[in-house]
Amino acid sequence: MKLMVSVKRVVDYNVRIQVKPDGSGVVTDGVKMSMNPFDEIAMEEALRIKEAGNAEEIIAVTIGEQKAQEQLRTALAMGADRAIHVEVDEDIQPLTAARVLKALADKEQPGMVLLGKQAIDDDQGQTGQMLAALWDRPQATFASKVDLDGQKAKVTREVDAGLETIEVDLPAVVTTDLRLNEPRYVKLPDIMKAKKKPIDTTSLADLGVEAAPGLKVTNTAPPPERQGGKKVESVDELVSELKNRGLI
């Protein structure tokens, strides 16, 4: 079985985000970029599935600018066998990403497509679900445990009420949650070796995919600055203060 893992280039989670003064987005010039942490978890899960002998090949995919190849190199250093870069300069919307992944799934016929439940840049959290619909295959989202059993996968999902376990037929789409695993540290010798692994470059046109123009970001604003706090002497005072402010 082949596994396809989609990874997105995003601002590193350690970076303090700054909003552009004109509200058109966040500053990315000169900012450290990394693989979306949820996608890293997806990549780690694919590696574990392969290491357990349940898959033969892992294909890492990214959609984005030329530099997004850096994230593919990371995926290759983690252990992906090959990579596909769909080169696109503009921001990618979830529907476009889902269409691209659908086209690649048709071509590669993976037994499972794994991707983060959301990307930490736009927090859309839609690509996996849209892909499942377009591909007409089952989806297991927000996975915190994945067990393979022949042509089926048992997936534990984190839902509001607790944990829910479902069984899906393969091929399927799995989106990964935070507690699924802890991604490995990339080994230094593997970084050197990754340079020799192949990256295929393709485009939306090559894949016959039309970019989805449906979504437009109209404004980006930083959260309001934190106001100074107030110390109270007793619980009673705290309760009355909260009431005065209409908070309880």
Place this chain on the structure above:
Amino acid sequence: MIRDEEILEQLLDSIRRFVRERLIPLEEQVADEDRVPDDVISEMKELGLYGLSIPEEYGGLGLTMEEEVLAAFEVGKTAPAFRSAFGTNNGIGSQGIILDGTDEQKQRYLPRLATGEIVASFCLTEPDSGSDAASLRTSARKDGDEYILNGTKRWITNAPSADVFTVMARTNPEEKGARGISAFVVDRDTPGVSLGAPYKKMGQHGAPVCDVIFDDARVPAANLIGGQEGTGFKTAMKVLDKGRLHISAVCVGVAERLIEEAMHFALERKQFGQRIADFQLIQALLADSRAECYAARSMILETARLRDQRPDVSEQAACCKMFASEMVGRVADRAVQIHGGAGYMREYAVERLYRDVRLFRIYEGTTQIQQLVIARNMIRNAE
């Protein structure tokens, strides 16, 4: 020369992440327990840290000197005890074999040193010979196909965990100076090799140090480094030249960490109704630290690039070791000063690092020895 910008950045990024997420949170535990946990040692081996400077043909990463110091800047940002665990395999423990060893010696030891399967230590210092290394007394008497080693080596870093030692011993008792010295690779399990009790140190807890005693230890003649008697001191000096650059880079890493800690504290701590970072006297402490640290970083990179072109950088490496180790001492002192009373307390990293960095001015050649190396080179060039 940096071989590939992208690969190098990924490599440094991987080290940076491991240091930040895995090592820094463990610093206090390591200091308290005086040991680096076994699982962290295994992780450092898996990551490839034991083979940074071992050539690729022997399974290491084969980093150039410039790449190695860039890696050391990152590794320096956490407690030096972690670096020390894999420091000898990359540095003084393995370099004798890499620089002057025979092919057979390289084949036999380097692949296992690169993976960390075995740990190597460097035995030069003795109870009566420290800075005056050429006066060492450990003897190696030839007996058929073997050498018989006798003597005591003092304060040997990583000796408690070492599987193999690079040992400087006198093969020619008639020759009292450097020319009577040869270098050997000695396996830990050689009968007659024993270890003293680990020393209790001022700082760098978790980096074990003890004496190594040779009592009629019989070493095969094939373990004479380079297969030639009398060149051991030269080997040792070449090893130390490279080691000095590496240590200098570690000093810069620790200094950068100290500055970060001090800066962070100065922004948080309020006195007289404002952040202490806004006081000019605090700013002076920060600025002096920054400038000195930057100077050390620059000279180390310059020297590392030079060494990638030609091996003899004794004078420059000594300049780096002297300046960087003294610099980190001053930076640590200022970081404690900026912290005020808090800087004297165990719960702040600067207190621990202040004690840790004191060693940098002493080992792998004291500041005073570096001064002699520098001045003697100057005089030789001028004559």
